[in-house]
Amino acid sequence: ISHLPPSSNQEEIRTKPDPTRLIGRGRYGTVYCGSLDERPVAVKVFTAANRQNFLNESSIYRVPLLEHENIARFVAGDERTGPEGRTEYLLVMDYYPHGSLSHYLSAHTNDWVGSCRLAHSVTRGLAYLHTELFKGDVYKPAVSHRDLNSRNILVKTDGTCVIIDFGLSMKLTGNRPARHGEEENAAISEVGTIRYMAPEVLEGAVNLRDCESALKQVDMYALGLVYWETFMRCTDLFPGESVPEYQMAFQAEAGNHPTFEDMQVLVSREKQRPKFPEAWKENSLAVRSLKETMEDCWDQDAEARLTAQCAEERLAELLLIWDRSKSVSPTLNPMSTTLHNERYELAVKPGSIYIDVQQSSLFNFVFSETA
Numbered sequence: 001i002s003h004l005p006p007s008s009n010q011e012e013i014r015t016k017p018d019p020t021r022l023i024g025r026g027r028y029g030t031v032y033c034g035s036l037d038e039r040p041v042a043v044k045v046f047t048a049a050n051r052q053n054f055l056n057e058s059s060i061y062r063v064p065l066l067e068h069e070n071i072a073r074f075v076a077g078d079e080r081t082g083p084e085g086r087t088e089y090l091l092v093m094d095y096y097p098h099g100s101l102s103h104y105l106s107a108h109t110n111d112w113v114g115s116c117r118l119a120h121s122v123t124r125g126l127a128y129l130h131t132e133l134f135k136g137d138v139y140k141p142a143v144s145h146r147d148l149n150s151r152n153i154l155v156k157t158d159g160t161c162v163i164i165d166f167g168l169s170m171k172l173t174g175n176r177p178a179r180h181g182e183e184e185n186a187a188i189s190e191v192g193t194i195r196y197m198a199p200e201v202l203e204g205a206v207n208l209r210d211c212e213s214a215l216k217q218v219d220m221y222a223l224g225l226v227y228w229e230t231f232m233r234c235t236d237l238f239p240g241e242s243v244p245e246y247q248m249a250f251q252a253e254a255g256n257h258p259t260f261e262d263m264q265v266l267v268s269r270e271k272q273r274p275k276f277p278e279a280w281k282e283n284s285l286a287v288r289s290l291k292e293t294m295e296d297c298w299d300q301d302a303e304a305r306l307t308a309q310c311a312e313e314r315l316a317e318l319l320l321i322w323d324r325s326k327s328v329s330p331t332l333n334p335m336s337t338t339l340h341n342e343r344y345e346l347a348v349k350p351g352s353i354y355i356d357v358q359q360s361s362l363f364n365f366v367f368s369e370t371a
């Protein structure tokens with residue numbers, strides 16, 4: 001990207017980041033609460049040193065048809081001269097008062113349905129991001145996120161999520177670069193947040209011959225870790241005991257600031273993954289299916305991982321297979337959720353769900369019984 005995306009000066013004049021209301025700080029930007037026509041907005045401020053990151057993120061938000069319930073809503077991008085005469089870049093988006101999923105999970109626990117809603121909605125956003133679409137003359141390339149983690153996901157007031165932070169994202173289809181030089185290959189494969197890096201990223205072994213699938217698989221690995229963080233705060237999965245405090249994936253194994261080398265040893269060499277707690281040894285269909293879904297996302301073999309579309313279906317099914325006979329079971333009424341998926345309506349017709357706990361291929365089974 002060689003030039004600044006078209007800016008809307010009108011937005012610039014009306015948008016005022018309030019420097020006293022810092023709401024988040026990441027590696028590339030500082031996020032403030034601001035207002036636009038009295039409406040609260042979030043303003044991500046990039047310094048000139050992070051210009052490339054700003055350009056990339058705004059170019060992703062401007063991808064045609066990117067608007068989606070589970071992707072943060074972009075308002076405007078702009079350039080301005082900051083307080084000390086330095087150039088700054090502003091990215092304006094909707095403000096989500098619950099903040100990041102990580103922050104939300106550290107303050108809240110959720111029941112099974114609530115946890116499924118969080119996980120399902122993130123997956124739905126990612127599946128949409130990963131999809132190449134043609135709508136009449138309009139073309140949406142497939143996009144990989146490349147820095148998916150629980151800080152780059154925000155929670156909406158209805159208990160569903162949106163994905164944010166496209167600073168490292170890449171369009172995967174459309175104007176595919178023909179051949180990359182070695183330097184560029186490293187740039188393509190070695191990005192993200194260390195804790196959430198897939199084994200092939202840690203090994204510098206991302207399969208760039210099929211860049212599109214490979215980069216989607218890297219996102220899926222990180223999604224598996226996000227599921228673990230989410231369900232570790234699920235009250236229904238810890239019956240009769242208190243839910244553990246929120247933990248980031250690998251926090252127990254690698255602490256708060258793991259190095260690249262730490263993660264290489266843990267994830268690539270020792271093939272470790274976040275541990276399932278004692279309480280999840282219980283052999284119920286829901287717990288087994290959930291663990292299987294996580295394992296199928298963070299598989300060592302990138303090509304064996306679920307696609308986001310497939311994970312989305314699994315999460316929709318998980319929401320329905322909670323054992324109703326359990327006293328701790330939430331009132332399972334998926335119709336009352338805002339998950340818009342026709343299969344829910346099919347699946348919740350009385351008498352339409354029959355689950356054989358002995359079935360090994362749980363998901364195929366549930367799917368074929370309800371479809």
Ligand SMILES: Nc1ncnc2c1ncn2[C@@H]1O[C@H](COP(=O)(O)OP(=O)(O)O)[C@@H](O)[C@H]1O
Pocket residue numbers: 023024025026027028029030031042044072093094095096097099100151152154164165167
């Ligand atoms: N629209 C928003 N509403 C509320 N909080 C936000 C919003 N955007 C970002 N944040 C907070 O700011 C943090 C940093 O934002 P992010 O876009 O991830 O920046 P970076 O690229 O520096 O990581 C997020 O983890 C989140 O806590």
Ligand SMILES: [Mg+2]
Pocket residue numbers: 026027151152165
């Ligand atoms: Mg971030």
